[in-house]
Amino acid sequence: MRRSAAETKESILRAARERFALDGYDRATIRAIAGEVGIDPAMVMRYFGSKERLFAAATEYDLSLPDLVAGPADRLGFVLAAHFVDLWEGSEALQILLRSSATDAGLAERMNDIFATQLLPVVADLTPDPDEAARRAGMAAAQVFGVALCRYVLRLPPVVAMDREEIVAWIGPTLQRYLSEGAAVTTT
Amino acid sequence: MRRSAAETKESILRAARERFALDGYDRATIRAIAGEVGIDPAMVMRYFGSKERLFAAATEYDLSLPDLVAGPADRLGFVLAAHFVDLWEGSEALQILLRSSATDAGLAERMNDIFATQLLPVVADLTPDPDEAARRAGMAAAQVFGVALCRYVLRLPPVVAMDREEIVAWIGPTLQRYLSEGAAVTTT
DNA sequence: TCACGAAGTCAACGCCTGTTGGCATAGGCT
DNA sequence: AGCCTATGCCAACAGGCGTTGACTTCGTGA
Numbered sequence: 387m388r389r390s391a392a393e394t395k396e397s398i399l400r401a402a403r404e405r406f407a408l409d410g411y412d413r414a415t416i417r418a419i420a421g422e423v424g425i426d427p428a429m430v431m432r433y434f435g436s437k438e439r440l441f442a443a444a445t446e447y448d449l450s451l452p453d454l455v456a457g458p459a460d461r462l463g464f465v466l467a468a469h470f471v472d473l474w475e476g477s478e479a480l481q482i483l484l485r486s487s488a489t490d491a492g493l494a495e496r497m498n499d500i501f502a503t504q505l506l507p508v509v510a511d512l513t514p515d516p517d518e519a520a521r522r523a524g525m526a527a528a529q530v531f532g533v534a535l536c537r538y539v540l541r542l543p544p545v546v547a548m549d550r551e552e553i554v555a556w557i558g559p560t561l562q563r564y565l566s567e568g569a570a571v572t573t574t
Numbered sequence: 575m576r577r578s579a580a581e582t583k584e585s586i587l588r589a590a591r592e593r594f595a596l597d598g599y600d601r602a603t604i605r606a607i608a609g610e611v612g613i614d615p616a617m618v619m620r621y622f623g624s625k626e627r628l629f630a631a632a633t634e635y636d637l638s639l640p641d642l643v644a645g646p647a648d649r650l651g652f653v654l655a656a657h658f659v660d661l662w663e664g665s666e667a668l669q670i671l672l673r674s675s676a677t678d679a680g681l682a683e684r685m686n687d688i689f690a691t692q693l694l695p696v697v698a699d700l701t702p703d704p705d706e707a708a709r710r711a712g713m714a715a716a717q718v719f720g721v722a723l724c725r726y727v728l729r730l731p732p733v734v735a736m737d738r739e740e741i742v743a744w745i746g747p748t749l750q751r752y753l754s755e756g757a758a759v760t761t762t
Numbered sequence: 763t764c765a766c767g768a769a770g771t772c773a774a775c776g777c778c779t780g781t782t783g784g785c786a787t788a789g790g791c792t
Numbered sequence: 793a794g795c796c797t798a799t800g801c802c803a804a805c806a807g808g809c810g811t812t813g814a815c816t817t818c819g820t821g822a
Contacts, residue, residue, distance in 0.1 A: 388769060388818060410677035412600045416810065426771050431811060487728060488676035489598035494728045501730055524724065524732035525744050531728070532720015536712065540675060540682045540719070542689055544712035556713050560748050576788060576799065604780065614801050619781060 395433050397423045402444045407478045411441055411486040411493070441486075447479040449504040462512075463562025467554045470530050474538065475550065481538045484531065501527055512566060525564040529557055583621050585611045590632045595666045599629055599674040599681070629674075635667040650700075651750025655742045658718050662726065663738065669726045672719065689715055700754060713752040717745055 389397075401422040405414035416437055420427040434440040457465050474480055487493035506523045513519040533553060536545040548556075577585075589610040593602035604625055608615040622628040645653050662668055675681035694711045701707040721741060724733040736744075 391769075394769080413677055415808085417808085425769095427810085428772085428812080429770065432769090437810065485676050488673050488723075489601055497728050498730060520732040521736065521740075521744075524730050524736075525721075527730060528720040528724045528733060529717060529748075530720070531723050532716040532718070533713075535676075535719050535723055536716045540685050542686060542712050542715060544708040545716060548709065548712075552709075556709075556752070559751070560717070563747070564744070579799075582799080603778085605778090613799095615780085616782080616802085617800065620799090625780065 391433070394423070394425065394429065398425075398430055398433060398440070399444055402440055403478045403482065406441060406444055406482045406486065410488075411490055416440075445479045445482050447477060449473065449500060451504055451508050459566065460562075462565055463560065464554060464558035466526070466561050466565070467530075467558040468550075471550050471553050474534050481534070484534055485539055509565060522564050526561050529560050529564065533557060579621070582611070582613065582617065586613075586618055586621060586628070587632055590628055591666045591670065594629060594632055594670045594674065598676075599678055604628075633667045633670050635665060647754065648750075650753055651748065652742060652746035654714070654749050654753070655718075655746040656738075659738050659741050662722050669722070672722055673727050697753060710752050714749050717748050717752065721745060 398419065401419045402414070405419050405422065408414070416427050416430050419440075420430050430440060434443060451466075451469065483493060483497060487497050501523070505527060506520060509523040509526070510516060510519040513522060533545065536542045537548075537553075586607065589607045590602070593607050593610065596602070604615045604618050607628075608618050618628060622631060671681060671685060675685050689711070693715060694708060697711040697714065698704060698707040701710060721733065724730045725736075725741075
């Protein structure tokens with residue numbers, strides 16, 4: 387079969403996202419991805435150079451966090467929760483990153499970058515003390531990643547069964563507390 | 575060098591836990607594990623039969639959840655939080671399982687079993703409606719797994735920096751709400 | 763028309779993996 | 793002392809992987 391280069395490249399990207407999302411970086415093979423598209427593995431190399439570069443191309447994205455300070459302060463957790471749920475549902479990129487970063491130190495580092503450059507600054511606008519802001523952002527990330535892990539990776543049935551609204555209703559107040567309410571104090 | 579079979583077996587298990595925890599199931603190789611112990615890869619096969627059986631032997635454990643109904647109802651979240659933090663810190667087994675279950679469907683299934691047979695029944699004792707109990711347990715699992723993911727796998731600096739007490743103080747109230755307080759209602 | 767570049771195939775390479783069977787050897791038991 | 797078994801090593805296999813370079817085929821523009 388003969389297609390335009392752009393078409394083929396896009397087909398490869400689609401198949402790659404699917405395989406990476408399902409199997410993770412290591413187990414997803416160039417051969418399987420090429421097979422899904424119906425072309426020779428060599429084509430993937432021609433268009434993307436290497437498996438690493440293909441992965442990078444398949445996981446480009448932007449958190450595009452809303453400006454949290456703009457919204458009403460007391461609905462902040464809900465705004466963030468809704469935004470993240472939409473993000474996870476909307477594209478496979480974050481799911482792919484999450485799954486593969488469990489075994490790839492480089493990808494874990496990339497998740498750190500995402501955290502540090504996208505979530506942390508937004509939270510820092512709400513809290514004067516930078517150390518406290520980091521901890522608050524860290525806990526918020528833990529809650530968000532935890533839901534994503536259970537829903538898309540581990541596929542725990544109750545968490546998979548929930549719809550967007552219900553998840554937001556559960557984690558909204560949690561994020562609200564992590565981001566803006568009284569700092570945790572040590573308790574025995 | 576010559577040791578007793580029991581000693582060697584134990585050394586292999588120690589090295590295996592370390593490699594599995596650091597690299598995940600796929601990237602941890604029998605050769606690397608054997609090399610760490612200073613023996614031939616064939617010895618690993620002699621003692622454990624296969625890589626899969628070695629992994630199974632390296633990840634035996636027991637959640638041994640406390641009886642939540644026994645404690646004071648209003649400290650329930652804190653009790654569970656403290657218990658889980660101790661569990662994660664105390665052994666590598668859960669960290670290994672968490673890391674590797676991201677790419678291995680069989681292990682994800684095993685995490686489901688852990689959830690269904692150990693956490694869920696405990697929560698079910700607190701809530702009459704089984705469907706609601708499942709959702710509550712699911713959210714609690716999401717929070718606990720999320721912290722573990724950020725702390726041991728992704729190694730987000732602020733989450734790594736926290737000590738046991740601080741983590742318990744943060745997620746204690748969250749678990750409390752997920753397990754026993756007013757069910758979430760849909761909110762726009 | 764025909765040559766040329768783009769799109770795709772093919773076979774092979776070098777490497778690493780889990781796994782196997784045969785061979786050496788040390789050390790306790792009789 | 794001498795055997796015999798548990799402990800360990802070595803070399804090799806078969807298969808899968810990413811990657812490479814040379815070859816074929818199609819479509820188009822001069």
